[in-house]
Amino acid sequence: MPTLSDSDQEKIKHSIEWAEKNTSGEIRVCIEKKCKIEVLDRAVACFRDLEMHKTRLNNGVLIYVATDDKKFAIIGDRGINALVSDDFWDSTKNLMTTHFKNNHLAEGISVGIIEAGKQLKKYFPYHSGDGNELPDDIVFLP
Secondary structure, eight states, X not given: OOOOOHHHHHHHHHHHHHHHTSBSOEEEEEEESOOOSOHHHHHHHHXXXXXXXXXXXXXXXXXXEETTTTEEXXXXXXXXXXTSOTTTTHHHHHHHHHHHHTTOHHHHHHHHHHHHHHHHHHHXXXXXXXXXXXXXXXXXXX
């Protein structure tokens, strides 16, 4: 997978901002080059390390991408998992995979964020006064 330019990073950040205007859910993106363990386990560790489990409604979503290993995962917090089916993230993953296969990393992440926001809106709609509980910047790990 390619790396992200400054404009790619801005596009992803804007996608997060757009998605979060429609849902009280919180979306973050974490990127590193290598994933040395099973991708879901790594995503869970990043979710914990970023303290994403501390949102008021337990409705955080992490999109984790290991660029060199071409692996990614989408995970949601327990508030989401308590309400949705096991295949809840499948449509989002499928959209992202299509873009990743064509080496469109930023587009794949952006599409995933927008789709995640649409899905979250069904269970966690935006309410007046909802604050942004987590930063919208991409987390890059060494």
